[in-house]
Amino acid sequence: MAARRFSGVISRSLSLRSLSSSFVSQGNRSSLGREVKGFSTTAALEEPITPPVRVNYTQLLIDGKFVDSASGKTFPTLDPRTGEVLANVAEGDAEDVNRAVAAARKAFDEGPWPKMTAYERSRVLLRFADLLDKHTADLAALETWNNGKPYEQALKIELPTVSRLFRYYAGWADKIHGLTVPADGPYHVQTLHEPIGVAGQIVPWNFPLLMFAWKVGPALATGNTIVLKSAEQTPLTALYAAQLLHEAGLPPGVLNIVSGYGPTAGAALASHMDVDKIAFTGSTETGKIIQELAAKSNLKPVTLELGGKSPFIVCEDANIDRAVELAHFALFFNQGQCCAAGSRTFVHESVYDEFVEKAKARAQRRKVGDPFQKGIEQGPQIDSEQFEKILRYIKSGIESDATLECGGDRFGSKGYYIQPTVFSNVKDDMLIAQDEIFGPVQTILKFKEVDEVIQRANATRYGLASGVFTKNLDTANTLTRGLRAGTIWVNCFDVFDAAIPFGGYKMSGIGREKGIYSLHNYLQVKAVVTALENPAWL
Numbered sequence: 061m062a063a064r065r066f067s068g069v070i071s072r073s074l075s076l077r078s079l080s081s082s083f084v085s086q087g088n089r090s091s092l093g094r095e096v097k098g099f100s101t102t103a104a105l106e107e108p109i110t111p112p113v114r115v116n117y118t119q120l121l122i123d124g125k126f127v128d129s130a131s132g133k134t135f136p137t138l139d140p141r142t143g144e145v146l147a148n149v150a151e152g153d154a155e156d157v158n159r160a161v162a163a164a165r166k167a168f169d170e171g172p173w174p175k176m177t178a179y180e181r182s183r184v185l186l187r188f189a190d191l192l193d194k195h196t197a198d199l200a201a202l203e204t205w206n207n208g209k210p211y212e213q214a215l216k217i218e219l220p221t222v223s224r225l226f227r228y229y230a231g232w233a234d235k236i237h238g239l240t241v242p243a244d245g246p247y248h249v250q251t252l253h254e255p256i257g258v259a260g261q262i263v264p265w266n267f268p269l270l271m272f273a274w275k276v277g278p279a280l281a282t283g284n285t286i287v288l289k290s291a292e293q294t295p296l297t298a299l300y301a302a303q304l305l306h307e308a309g310l311p312p313g314v315l316n317i318v319s320g321y322g323p324t325a326g327a328a329l330a331s332h333m334d335v336d337k338i339a340f341t342g343s344t345e346t347g348k349i350i351q352e353l354a355a356k357s358n359l360k361p362v363t364l365e366l367g368g369k370s371p372f373i374v375c376e377d378a379n380i381d382r383a384v385e386l387a388h389f390a391l392f393f394n395q396g397q398c399c400a401a402g403s404r405t406f407v408h409e410s411v412y413d414e415f416v417e418k419a420k421a422r423a424q425r426r427k428v429g430d431p432f433q434k435g436i437e438q439g440p441q442i443d444s445e446q447f448e449k450i451l452r453y454i455k456s457g458i459e460s461d462a463t464l465e466c467g468g469d470r471f472g473s474k475g476y477y478i479q480p481t482v483f484s485n486v487k488d489d490m491l492i493a494q495d496e497i498f499g500p501v502q503t504i505l506k507f508k509e510v511d512e513v514i515q516r517a518n519a520t521r522y523g524l525a526s527g528v529f530t531k532n533l534d535t536a537n538t539l540t541r542g543l544r545a546g547t548i549w550v551n552c553f554d555v556f557d558a559a560i561p562f563g564g565y566k567m568s569g570i571g572r573e574k575g576i577y578s579l580h581n582y583l584q585v586k587a588v589v590t591a592l593e594n595p596a597w598l
């Protein structure tokens with residue numbers, strides 16, 4: 061097979077917002093070739109571009125060293141563009157989790173990490189952020205190769221978000237204060253905010269590095285040690301980033317990375333008696349298992365960031381072109397593989413027909429192709445399982461009499477690409493309006509009244525996020541208070557700055573990540589009560 065050479069991308073920095081709006085102006089025709097059924101041809105997918113990076117780290121990272129798994133086993137990690145093996149990676153299981161937890165325990169109990177000053181820890185994180193910036197191109201390429209997301213997205217949105225997050229938490233490290241408490245009696249009472257100990261962290265495949273950052277940043281800033289299990293689909297960038305953290309001065313044993321499968325390595329971590337806290341991002345089903353394993357072992361506290369079926373509500377006063385673009389971005393970003401995806405597009409009846417026409421046209425213009433190709437908006441889905449699942453949901457939408465406006469099939473004949481798909485006339489009780497599809501499938505529903513849309517938007521087991529698109533301040537206020545979700549984006553979507561807390565109501569999760577809130581996930585509060593003799597005052 062002839063491999064195409066990577067030609068690089070423009071280096072001007074783009075915010076998430078400008079990147080999404082930059083998609084608006086893109087033309088109808090892909091640089092990849094002719095168009096078929098409104099979508100660009102797939103001929104070039106047969107010749108994947110050679111990624112501009114090498115895979116250097118495939119072993120487990122335990123106690124500051126790259127090592128093979130105890131069993132000697134490896135597992136293949138795939139290129140979603142082709143389904144072919146990209147690298148073989150050491151497969152950790154319970155024995156490796158034991159080794160990693162022992163290293164993290166020792167690093168916590170004996171130091172030096174929790175015994176360093178907060179300022180020293182902060183400096184390690186700042187040095188790491190600088191190294192991330194230096195290695196951005198390699199990390200972004202590796203992320204794209206292993207995950208299938210557009211390289212421009214990884215490079216210009218995700219990597220800067222990751223280094224920003226580490227700088228944000230570096231800033232917090234020496235600003236974590238306890239209290240002096242005025243208790244009733246001759247006592248000096250203070251609270252100490254102490255690290256919780258060994259944190260177990262399990263992350264998914266849709267944003268491998270970003271999820272690494274959300275978990276590792278606050279845990280390290282607060283002085284904890286970590287065992288992180290990456291997703292079996294995307295083990296590569298966590299190993300690379302962890303190596304950079306050691307280069308930045310992280311002592312051995314503080315961050316251990318175990319690649320491997322959920323029911324083996326993941327379950328061993330969640331049920332480990334020497335792990336003091338577990339943080340998980342992934343499906344609601346697995347979240348329930350994690351909570352059960354934590355409860356049945358040592359009752360370790362659990363934070364969960366789970367699935368969603370987030371409404372994106374377009375009101376009657378909306379500027380339709382902008383609403384179409386934002387709703388498109390809210391759903392299709394990252395191949396639709398976002399827990400917060402705006403996956404129920406509610407549109408007011410007065411603008412519904414125009415919106416559907418334009419949403420369809422926009423989806424047909426979406427540039428699908430090799431994620432290393434310049435200008436590509438959508439790469440392949442992560443793997444055959446997700447690919448098949450999405451196609452089953454599309455079939456279910458057609459069978460339940462939703463109107464298929466465009467798409468509806470795979471894109472090309474190789475790898476896991478799916479056509480951007482739009483359904484209109486979707487009803488609340490259809491499966492495609494209820495389940496998390498996790499793919500490039502937009503479902504458009506019609507509404508009439510604000511109270512009605514609040515009730516319908518909330519009629520889900522999830523409560524992760526919501527989008528509200530209106531110029532009317534009163535309508536925005538009514539919606540933001542009425543919607544039961546952890547984040548409400550008003551006239552914007554997917555704004556994920558490090559300072560903004562993120563998490564779910566209902567079955568979308570427990571607890572919040574990012575911002576000041578995430579620090580509490582990794583701290584214990586100790587009350588110290590000291591009797592006072594002859595105090596000058598109380």
Ligand SMILES: NC(=O)c1ccc[n+]([C@@H]2O[C@H](COP(=O)([O-])OP(=O)(O)OC[C@H]3O[C@@H](n4cnc5c(N)ncnc54)[C@H](O)[C@@H]3O)[C@@H](O)[C@H]2O)c1
Nearest residue numbers: 263264290291321322323326327342343346366367399498
């Ligand atoms: N909320 C999110 O950010 C998010 C991310 C990825 C997937 N999902 C949802 O989850 C669905 C399935 O995707 P998935 O199978 O990769 O998610 P998943 O929940 O199975 O996997 C997420 C992580 O949990 C681990 N895991 C799986 N089973 C485990 C177990 N028994 N014990 C401990 N750890 C375990 C996995 O190895 C992975 O690291 C998707 O279709 C999507 O709906 C949500």
